[in-house]
Amino acid sequence: MxxxxxAVFGLAAATIGGLATPHLAAQYAPAPDTYSVTQLNSLMxxxxxxxxxxxxxxxxxxxxxxxxxxxxxxxxxxTIYNLAAHTTVSWDPTSAAxxxxxxxxxGDWGDPFAASVEMNAELLSKATPSxxxxxxxxxxxxxxxxxxxxxxxxxxxxxxxxxxxxAELTAPNTAxxxxxxxxxxxxxxxxxxxxxxxxxxxxxxxxxxxxxxxxIAAATGEPASNFT
Numbered sequence: 607m608x609x610x611x612x613a614v615f616g617l618a619a620a621t622i623g624g625l626a627t628p629h630l631a632a633q634y635a636p637a638p639d640t641y642s643v644t645q646l647n648s649l650m651x652x653x654x655x656x657x658x659x660x661x662x663x664x665x666x667x668x669x670x671x672x673x674x675x676x677x678x679x680x681x682x683x684x685t686i687y688n689l690a691a692h693t694t695v696s697w698d699p700t701s702a703a704x705x706x707x708x709x710x711x712x713g714d715w716g717d718p719f720a721a722s723v724e725m726n727a728e729l730l731s732k733a734t735p736s737x738x739x740x741x742x743x744x745x746x747x748x749x750x751x752x753x754x755x756x757x758x759x760x761x762x763x764x765x766x767x768x769x770x771x772x773a774e775l776t777a778p779n780t781a782x783x784x785x786x787x788x789x790x791x792x793x794x795x796x797x798x799x800x801x802x803x804x805x806x807x808x809x810x811x812x813x814x815x816x817x818x819x820x821x822i823a824a825a826t827g828e829p830a831s832n833f834t
Contacts, residue, residue, distance in 0.1 A: 634723060634767050634768040637767055639660060639661075640793060640795055641658075642658070642659050642660075643658045643659075643718050643788060644791075645718065645786060645789065646786070647785070653672065656668070659800045661796050661800075661801065663688065663689045665689060665716075666687070666796075683697075683698060692710055694710070695707070697804060704804050704807075718788075719767045726763070734750055734751070741788070742790065744764055745765070746765070747762070747765050755778065757777040759774070761774070770788065
């Protein structure tokens with residue numbers, strides 16, 4: 607599937623630190639280190655809402671995934687990233703007494719600006735500029751690409767940093783489908799409370815998979831242990 611190809615490509619690009627994309631990265635300013643971003647992402651099927659806040663060496667990713675069962679409860683995970691120490695703390699913010707998982711990560715942590723540039727590198731090498739359109743209040747450059755038998759892709763990119771404001775896939779003989787959309791974007795400093803752990807978090811540490819393992823599992827649908 608084209609969706610899986612793009613998702614796996616994005617993961618691979620992040621893993622190698624963007625070595626395959628210097629020409630594309632050079633077109634954009636370095637990613638900001640203070641921002642708030644909300645994105646809807648359905649590349650792998652079920653649409654999830656991802657909220658990301660960053661203030662220097664601190665970042666938070668809050669992911670809400672709807673249940674695939676009618677009337678089922680959505681799954682929500684909130685993770686604080688210490689970008690200097692490469693450590694994480696995760697919990698379910700909907701729980702009255704959340705248990706915290708503490709872990710470590712290496713490489714990419716999920717910066718949406720870096721991920722956009724890396725994921726779109728292969729696509730933009732084949733894309734044609736298609737003007738400018740406004741997406742949720744942000745003026746974005748539009749690119750369209752024909753991926754042959756896999757269908758067509760259209761992306762809307764924020765012009766300064768290359769953030770994906772919207773991505774649309776059209777598989778053969780199907781209607782266009784929006785798979786990524788940035789709903790909110792702010793470069794204001796997030797409130798300090800955004801990066802606070804729940805009370806008692808350090809008292810009940812629980813081992814969790816690394817961020818790298820979670821990204822591999824999300825992109826491939828298989829445990830990270832299945833890959834070398």
